[in-house]
Amino acid sequence: MPQTHEVERLTYEPIPTPDLNKVSISAPFQWLKQGAADYAAAPLMSITYGLIFALIGAGISVASINQPQFALTFWTGFLLVGPFLAIGLYRAAQMRENGEKVSLGKCLRTLGQHKVAVSVFTLMMLLIMVAWIRFSTLAVALYFGQLSPGIEAFSTALNSSEGLSFLTVLFASGGVFAFIVYAASVLTLPIVIDKKAEMIPALITSFKAVFEQPAVMLTWAALVAGLTFIGMATFFVGLVFIFPLLGYATWHCYRDLVK
Secondary structure, three states: OOOOOOOOOOOOOOOOOOOEOOOOOOHHHHHHHHHHHHHHHOHHHHHHHHHHHHHHHHHHHHHHOOOHHHHHHHHHHHHHHHHHHHHHHHHHHHHHHOOOOOOHHHHHHHHHHOHHHHHHHHHHHHHHHHHHHHHHHHHHHHHHOOOOOOHHHHHHHOOOHHHHHHHHHHHHHHHHHHHHHHHHHOOHHHHHHOOOOOHHHHHHHHHHHHHHOHHHHHHHHHHHHHHHHHHHHOOOOOHHHHHHHHHHHHHHHHHHHEO
């Protein structure tokens, strides 16, 4: 009599992630208000963080003036520095929330305590940025016929319909990559620092927040982008105040969204 063997069924268990709260469309403005209160509570540390970030941005701009072909690479590095530096600001906001005295030393030690998660996150962001650099470099080379077109070539492109179409497509593609970076980073590091979840669940939660509450999260993205542009348009002086403000506000964004 033939023997029958039962085949064990494989079941998929979804990765558990923190639950999310529903927030109003006006919540991002409240996060900024709370961030401003954090800034006022620790002005010296806030200015120090902002000054470091502003000086990095100014240095990148100077390096990019006569080398527009490398501007995307330079600014990619600048975008990677932002979340990395903001870790201390998240910790400062957490300390103030818990009634602790804000200490620069404790904020800096937070980076060492989460060095593995931060390294994984930075590597992931770096891979996304490298993909964007490769894509944009190839697109520029195909259009201009060279890998390193000068600033005159870009100026000429602005004076033709074909050139404008190319630049529109290029910047639109950059917007797609920027959206991916935003969705991946908006909540991930605050969740990890607060020990609510490990890196992968935190990353999934960040994407879920963006896709489940697009109006709120796109409003927040617009505020972040708009304020950052203002900071850059003021020759980076504004970033001394805006960068810490956004760092603190991002913590309150996480606290409001994640149960």
